[in-house]
Amino acid sequence: MSTTINQEQLDALANANLKVGEERVLFLLNEENLTSLSINDLEETLKIANAAYRAGVPLIDDHVYDHVFLKELATRDPQHPFLTLVEPEPVHVSKTVALPQKMLSTDKAYSEEDIIKWIDRLKKAADEIDLPLSELMIRVTPKLDGYAAYDDGETLYTRGDGVRGQDITRAFARGMQVAEQSARGQGAGEIVIKKSYFEQHLNEHFENSRNIQAAIIAEKKVDERVQKAIDDGAVVFYPFAAITNWQGHFEALLKDFDEVTGEIWSAVDFDVDGVILEATHDELKQHMGATRHHHRWQIAYKSNVEKAEVKVIKVTPQTSRTGRISPVAELEPTRLSGATISRATVHHYGMVKSNGVGPGAVVQLVRSGLVIPKIEEVLQPVEPEFPEECPSCGSHVVWDGDHIICPNTTECPAQTENTMIHFFKTLGNIDGFGPATIAILNEKGVRSIHEIYQSKVEDFVEMGFGDKTSENLVNQLAASRSIEIEDWRFLAAFGVVRLGPGNCERLLEHHDIETIFDVSVEDMVKIDGFAELSAQTIAEGLKNIKHEFFQIFNLQFNLRRTEKLGGGDGAETPITGKQVVFTGSMVSGPRGDMEKQAKALGAKVGKSVSGKTDYLVTGEKVGANKINAAKEKGVTVLTESEYLAMING
Structure with missing residues (x-):
């Protein structure tokens, strides 16, 4: 599939009443994510692919639809209702x-x-x-x-x-x-x-x-x-x-x-x-x-597909809204399935590297009917070339698995709109600044989050918002600064690559939010959960957002600070350094509160039992199979009362 989505494809999904963003679509339709998709995810994927196909702007080819995603759904849930549905044609507003x-x-x-x-x-x-x-x-x-x-x-x-x-x-x-x-x-x-x-x-x-x-x-x-x-x-x-x-x-x-x-x-x-x-x-x-x-x-x-051997002229990098840099192979113009093909998307730069896609390479191009052309095989590989700078903003790029990423989330022109949407969505304490509003602001030349917070009522009116709406937007911005939010959530809102909510919280368990920009890669690696490559990528991303971060941080947001591990006094507790998993309904309080308390006592809290788990703390209604499976892995199983007695002992 393509690693970018054009506006026509997004419009097709919207017309089919599928409210889904570009990043979500790219995740669902990526075959590499297949095993991690839930049953509901698979159904959503099939509906998205079908809507795009029916609108004439396909996202994946028929074979992938039938033999990857549809087959996966049928294998996991042979009785799923979607398998018996007739795929609908586009819906028009009519009785x-x-x-x-x-x-x-x-x-x-x-x-x-x-x-x-x-x-x-x-x-x-x-x-x-x-x-x-x-x-x-x-x-x-x-x-x-x-x-x-x-x-x-x-x-x-x-x-x-x-x-x-x-x-x-x-x-x-x-x-x-x-x-x-x-x-x-x-x-x-x-x-x-x-x-x-x-x-x-x-x-x-x-x-x-x-x-x-x-x-x-x-x-x-x-x-x-x-x-x-x-x-x-x-x-x-x-x-x-x-x-x-x-x-x-x-x-x-x-x-x-x-x-x-x-x-x-x-x-x-x-x-x-x-x-x-x-x-x-x-x-x-x-x-x-x-x-x-x-x-x-x-x-x-349907297996009749047209193929052609085509020479690659060059590979052009393109920065998507999410910061991923996608390789597009520029080809010698070739007639295939009734259309002249001059370019084809390569999935990611990992494929460019492993298959030797570059200027002079000869590839086998496949196109079935009206499906987007696909490079099926590299017949004559060459030494590939990789971008060292983002084609949108010129920033130094970093590798993230198979992908090359622009870490400059706050100032890269290709990413600014998506970065602003991500900030307010992650912040979670503000209304009115959804994708539609951000699109208008971006169109009017607003390129940063701090510009939005500096805007007055008359600024919003000048950009085309009504008087009442403009007042509401300003009031919402003020409220978002006064309503208490966790500091890890505030940091996660800046969208630094590999610094999602979980890693933000881990980082802030060891360092104050004002000082994280001075944390070295070596010190970050010492924190559980941070590998060297991740730490390098995060450090690069933090460097890029530092200026924008402090412009927003200095607006005096009401941040609830993450407790430092061990209560901040360095004292050892019975669970310091231990990995603890909580399961079932707890009597003494919400499970989330118990997890926070365990972290404050120096524990590492997991979501599922593994060979690294030290304690499984069980509440009510926990099945015997789960308990026995934990014991087989050498995990100590504690009831809620046994756990409380241990940490309070």
């Missing part, structure tokens, strides 16, 4: 109506082996109804990559969720024709535009044909270029019943599989992202039936 017939999705195959397994299921079903295998015939049609719809002869419906769609008969009223000069009322099909027409007349105005499909059925006035395409007969509704096809015995299909599928794949002048295979025998189809998601007698074959 929904019941479809005359359910419109299901199609099961997918990515290899000839998958097709053989599907045909074996057909043969088994044929045997169950005593259908001779000599009568087992298959129909193969192009899988049009358009806008799914249903025509009953009077009304044209969107597919919607497969059960309810929306009335888009206006597309016919605007002059749209049925393909092949066919009659209306043939049921399910796709709204598509001719590839040749798109490339000749619309290629310069729209990135790809999916970008204009929603415009064809828009409730408002149609774009004049789209209307001309309709008038010229380039936009049609293509019923599946009327589409070009191959029909024959299943053995003939398997014998000439590549030839048959290849011929059908290129049989029409429309965007195609696969072929559809289906049994033709009505009794067999009725016997096999359908799941809530797809017909069992039908499958889509």
Whole structure:
């Protein structure tokens, strides 16, 4: 997937009512994070990917959607409701109506082996109804990559969720024709535009044909270029019943599989992202039936992808809103899947390093249908080059795992808006300064947090806010300085790389917040949880934010100081230096308070039991399995009363 998201993709997610930020999307769609995603995360990931695809601005390719994220969800929770849902087309603001017939999705195959397994299921079903295998015939049609719809002869419906769609008969009223000069009322099909027409007349105005499909059925006035395409007969509704096809015995299909599928794949002048295979025998189809998601007698074959060997001209670094510097490979222009490709995103600089991507490298580029081009393999590696400075602000960059990061969060132009959003979100004691407000401020030239705190009512009014709103914003800023917050939260709000809330608290357990900028890498490494590389990255980040930090700190925020380990007096306690984990409901007080007390007594508090855990303190309703597992690891298990007796003894 791409390591950046453009505004069109963010708009597509917003239009699908998916309120999710760029950083969250990048995290969810990164295959490296797959094992750390929860079931809910996986569902959210699939919804995000589907919304972007339906809007014509895909974030991942079909194979990754089906064989990575969808497969992971199916493996972990085979009964998850999402697996039986029909992936919705984009939702338009219009009343929904019941479809005359359910419109299901199609099961997918990515290899000839998958097709053989599907045909074996057909043969088994044929045997169950005593259908001779000599009568087992298959129909193969192009899988049009358009806008799914249903025509009953009077009304044209969107597919919607497969059960309810929306009335888009206006597309016919605007002059749209049925393909092949066919009659209306043939049921399910796709709204598509001719590839040749798109490339000749619309290629310069729209990135790809999916970008204009929603415009064809828009409730408002149609774009004049789209209307001309309709008038010229380039936009049609293509019923599946009327589409070009191959029909024959299943053995003939398997014998000439590549030839048959290849011929059908290129049989029409429309965007195609696969072929559809289906049994033709009505009794067999009725016997096999359908799941809530797809017909069992039908499958889509989608492994046909175009590849090309392309030379890399250079690798250009781009700084994202989150500070990650993404490598973009500039390529010799190459025609692939109906589009001229001149650049492709490399996942991260770790991939650049390990695969030798640089000027002169030869790569294998893959593109399936309208999917974003992907470097599948480096055929001729070279010695890679790495940026030493941020392309946005010129700051020295640092490595963070596989990624190169700009640590200058407060002054880097590419990051300023995201940095301001992160500050107020992390602070958590202020309303009114969400992404929408920050976007306006950034547009008006406000580039730092301290500028926001210095703004007066008249400044906000001048930037376009109403009088009452401006007063409220100023009052909120004042309140955020007076409402008590933890010092670690205040520090975390500056977004220093590798200095999240947990590390902020650990650091402030040893040093006052005013002095952390003077802590050496050597001293930081002595603190539990700080490796040398992390300490170096944090020190670099602190250096970059120091000026902005004190401009804000000197506004006299009401900070609650983190207690120093051991109560600050250096006295040993029974749990000094020990790792303690609390579980269950505690009687003496909230578990969070007990954790804070343990830290004050010099303990290291963990969230889960490991081989490094010294004590597991159990409250009420703790399962025997958890206790036994801890004992097997050599952990001392204490009841709440035993623990309190030990620390108070």
